[in-house]
Amino acid sequence: MSALHIATEELTTASAMAKPLNRMISSRDVIALEDRYGTHNYHPLPVVLKRGQGSRVWDVEGKEYLDFLSAYSAVNQGHSHPKIVGALTEQASSLSLCSRAFHHDLLGQYARHMTQLMGYDRLLPMNTGVEAAESAVKLARRWAYDVKGVAENQAVMVFAEGNFWGRSIGAISSSTDPTARRGFGPFVPGYEVIPYNNLQALDISLSQPNVAGFMLEPIQGEAGVVMPDPGYLTRVRALCTRHGVLMIADEIQTGMGRTGRMLACDHENVRPDLIVLGKALGGGVYPVSAVLGDDEVMLTLKPGEHGSTFGGNPVACRVALEAVAVLQDEGLIENAALRGEQLRSGLHELKSEFPILMNVRGKGLLNAIVVGSEQGGKTQNLAWNLCIRMMKQGVLAKPTQGHIIRLAPPLCITSAEVDKALTCMRKALVALH
Ligand SMILES: Cc1ncc(COP(=O)(O)O)c(C=O)c1O
Structure with a gap:
């Protein structure tokens, strides 16, 4: 049954409609529901999150991701601290x-x-x-x-x-x-x-x-x-x-x-x-x-x-x-400085390997990669496509300004999680080629 059908067939009373559905509905259905009834003032990545803890989030199907956006830096302390x-x-x-x-x-x-x-x-x-x-x-x-x-x-x-x-x-x-x-x-x-x-x-x-x-x-x-x-x-x-x-x-x-x-x-x-x-x-x-x-x-x-x-x-x-x-x-500010160094040094390594990474910059855990085509031009789709590939590998990030991907995980991210994210990014970059 599609999400639009759920809305009309299951939710018959006003109080039922005000409660979230108990049974799981798929990412596809949730996106369809939002698309139909919400205002289209955002263009989210096609992922539907249901739970978060620390640096990690899980989608409605149970797949785990590292959150490299942190709700635009609102989740510095980690999810559901x-x-x-x-x-x-x-x-x-x-x-x-x-x-x-x-x-x-x-x-x-x-x-x-x-x-x-x-x-x-x-x-x-x-x-x-x-x-x-x-x-x-x-x-x-x-x-x-x-x-x-x-x-x-x-x-x-x-x-x-x-x-x-x-x-x-x-x-x-x-x-x-x-x-x-x-x-x-x-x-x-x-x-x-x-x-x-x-x-x-x-x-x-x-x-x-x-x-x-x-x-x-x-x-x-x-x-x-x-x-x-x-x-x-x-x-x-x-x-x-x-x-x-x-x-x-x-x-x-x-x-x-x-x-x-x-x-x-x-x-x-x-x-x-x-x-x-x-x-x-x-x-x-x-x-x-x-x-x-x-x-x-x-x-x-x-x-x-x-x-x-x-x-x-x-x-x-x-x-x-x-x-x-x-x-x-919890020493999160100091951790931001340390993990930021670790992340940027890993990103610089990726940059030397993948020419589409034109620039790496940032301070602490506010970082970005600038993505460009092999011909040197900026292309919006390239950054979006890389984010989709990263999502598939288990890292969530989103382009800003079309050709720039901000990498800003919660400040509680561990060294092992930064390494894991870099490995996922490498796989995503390979998949993009
Ligand atoms: C630097 C800066 N100032 C202000 C805002 C606006 O904050 P809010 O979305 O909570 O209104 C943002 C949001 O991204 C921001 O990055």
């Missing part, structure tokens, strides 16, 4: 949500812990990455008017080409990806986009008197793990300071240990004015995001001027505290 799941379920059965209309017993503790850990005065809690990044833009604009003295509605926000901070109108207004923008205008005014990793362009842009902030990813994740030159972040910091502009680091993908340090900015000992966290702050089980900054910026917001029904809820606070504790207690 027992301590994080424990915190989630315990808190959910005690007090899950009360909104910010009332206080609850965890927000203050969570904010204190995070600010002390990261070295900032205050935390603003949100849920998803895009909300936190947009909150940072709002904070920068408000700071520009209240503190820097920019005339009302004249504040400029500067972004780097290739940036990705989500899909809201605010986020796509700074995007340089035509797919993200086409058909969604008009866009937010007061944005300026300059080339990434270009200090001269930044200097010129920031010297305008009405610039509020420069928001950037220390390594551009969605753009294809694009790494700036060493020293770039240090010089960005210096330019922002010189021009009286807020440096805002979007560490939603690079933060929480992903690159082998708690924050990617830590590699250059750079302290941005605002940092934006998300993804793995929720330990792979819950959407949790935050902006961290100092009084001068954070206290410009007054009651009623910004907020979120779910932001800073008890479950979010409890989960985030546990998510951070797991990263630290």
Whole structure:
């Protein structure tokens, strides 16, 4: 029976329809169901996952895979970490949500812990990455008017080409990806986009008197793990300071240990004015995001001027505290650095053997391979086909920007698992030839 038939024949009452089916349905049926009833805003790999543990996931047929995407770095602590799941379920059965209309017993503790850990005065809690990044833009604009003295509605926000901070109108207004923008205008005014990793362009842009902030990813994740030159972040910091502009680091993908340090900015000992966290702050089980900054910026917001029904809820606070504790207690940040070295050295070996691997790059466990045809051209299908072959061998990854495959397993991955993934990738590359 096909999935579409199951939907109409088995699920006859409203309450039955609200429950997941007990009996197993095949990957093919699940995909058909999603295709029929879901909106086609993603193009997933044809794999249907049902269970995850650590670095591994299993599909509905029981086949095991190594997860080399980690839900875009939201699962740094590994799938279904027992301590994080424990915190989630315990808190959910005690007090899950009360909104910010009332206080609850965890927000203050969570904010204190995070600010002390990261070295900032205050935390603003949100849920998803895009909300936190947009909150940072709002904070920068408000700071520009209240503190820097920019005339009302004249504040400029500067972004780097290739940036990705989500899909809201605010986020796509700074995007340089035509797919993200086409058909969604008009866009937010007061944005300026300059080339990434270009200090001269930044200097010129920031010297305008009405610039509020420069928001950037220390390594551009969605753009294809694009790494700036060493020293770039240090010089960005210096330019922002010189021009009286807020440096805002979007560490939603690079933060929480992903690159082998708690924050990617830590590699250059750079302290941005605002940092934006998300993804793995929720330990792979819950959407949790935050902006961290100092009084001068954070206290410009007054009651009623910004907020979120779910932001800073008890479950979010409890989960985030546990998510951070797991990263630290289990040495996952150090493991990210070590396993990252191991992975890249294995990938370089593969590159010397397979000419379609044009480049290998990354830091910690945020890595990418650039795939090109034997004639030297970039081809979208090649990266997709390699991911399909890798999937068949038991490694899940997905192309970003068509010709780049991001390799970002959970930070708990073991040395043996990295070796296994490299062996699977070799087989996939052989199969592609
Ligand atoms: C650097 C960066 N910022 C922001 C976001 C948006 O996060 P979310 O999808 O949780 O809104 C992403 C998502 O991939 C991201 O990589």
